[in-house]
Ligand code: FES
């Protein structure tokens with residue numbers, strides 16, 4: 001196996017493990033996979049004319065624009081019994097695919113990947129489906145292990161078909 | 170049943186239900202069924218969203234000539250556009266030829282709208298300027314007669330643009346009435362006003378539009394329960410909340426048909442949420458300015474579906490500071506149990522970039538689709554509509570309770586006399602009068618009255634109303 005393949009596998013392994021933690025509601029362990037200076041962003045997608053100058057992904061509008069501290073606050077809130085949005089918890093299944101490292105610099109690997117998040121919660125058969133492309137920056141720590149340093153989620157939806165985002169993407 | 174009747178259209182059953190809402194001021198109860206009923210939803214589209222002034226957008230969303238955004242009045246599509254002369258227009262998004270919508274994007278910038286069906290082309294003023302093969306096959310077509318139609322009335326107040334598709338609606342200024350005092354207070358204390366950051370976040374929830382609209386008139390009671398986790402973590406510092414001792418509370422009811430709640434630190438003490446330099450007393454009375462400076466939290470609803478909120482919150486209490494922002498919210502009815510939310514975060518125009526960013530982040534981290542406050546509201550509101558649409562509710566005529574402050578329920582005091590602003594004002598945030606006002610206005614709209622009871626003597630002219638389906642039957 002060449003370096004390229006090895007790197008792809010390593011990235012894939014990180015993302016799959018991360019998804020498992022989120023699906024299993026092990027949010028404190030998930031936080032440990034993030035660097036202290038993580039930038040976690042979900043820009044608002046805007047339906048624009050073909051050829052419009054402005055990007056479909058907003059520069060100023062966001063569904064999430066978090067750092068380590070705000071993510072930590074969110075996680076601590078979900079620990080509370082009164083955090084109704086996640087009590088009972090969402091049932092989620094994240095499928096991560098099309099993993100492709102696109103850039104390497106020093107300790108950082110930029111890896112694009114696609115994600116499908118299935119989520120259900122109610123007392124019926126309905127579910128929400130949220131899909132998008134993620135551009136992640138994985139950074140090696142001193143032990144050579146990957147940590148998530150930056151995530152940008154480019155959603156496929158402009159109007160979100162879900163009552164809330166009390167989950168991480 | 171005649172067109173001009175004050176009775177609501179619809180089946181007798183529905184009429185009874187609506188009449189029950191009309192007694193909300195005395196009973197403090199509304200039939201639960203209004204929160205999920207197909208027939209009521211259809212009458213609402215006609216009588217509430219077809220007759221009232223509905224919020225379209227904020228002027229700062231379309232700053233340049235040609236900027237446009239697709240918007241809705243009830244279920245009717247409109248183009249919110251700044252034309253090449255700089256004038257703001259709200260044009261019905263339906264081609265004058267065969268009616269398809271001419272705008273397909275959510276927003277953008279264009280000098281012309283070209284219809285995709287047969288390519289009739291309109292300037293951003295609405296004027297029809299292009300008809301393919303006109304000289305051959307449409308020689309007698311008078312293009313002047315086929316401009317995109319404007320909403321029946323369009324007007325703005327402090328940057329908030331409203332439209333109505335009703336010819337008989339009173340002018341906006343009259344519709345907002347005395348409530349402008351509170352809009353001034355919420356929007357007018359910063360130099361140059363507020364500006365929208367980014368694009369409105371939109372998402373769909375399985376509940377009735379009225380649930381959010383009533384909550385945002387001032388349901389401080391739920392804050393203590395639904396949002397307990399946010400308070401426990403100091404996202405909403407408890408000393409600023411409804412039980413905090415420092416704050417002076419006021420619930421504003423019956424204010425020209427609109428209502429709101431606010432709480433403030435007295436003597437103009439700053440909360441720290443906004444930087445001191447953004448405040449400007451110009452354009453406000455001394456009383457308004459003093460309250461605005463100390464505003465801890467403030468929410469309200471302009472009937473029917475524009476809500477506003479200003480709070481001092483902290484997205485990361487360990488590392489950040491309490492930050493204030495202005496949140497505008499539109500509850501667009503898509504069905505009896507389906508609402509599309511439109512969420513705008515606004516910041517003072519003259520604030521530093523650093524503050525604007527922090528204010529926006531605080532806004533989306535608390536009051537938006539992922540916000541630590543709102544996510545819990547949505548988890549609760551679905552359930553109201555679920556139960557409200559059930560056979561049990563119909564059969565047993567179940568009611569929802571808005572009795573806090575009715576009769577001798579509590580010892581809240583009417584402070585309208587000494588209060589500097591209009592409306593019937595109470596010295597607490599723990600009373601339901603703000604919500605009773607909302608349902609009173611809903612009742613009045615559904616029975617074709619002006620929402621402002623004091624203007625009852627000036628009934629609107631009711632011309633050319635087409636009967637709705639029930640009436641035609
Ligand atoms: S429908 Fe618009 S050009 Fe025919």
Ligand SMILES: [Fe+2]
Pocket residue numbers: 384391392395396542543546
């Ligand atoms: Fe709430």
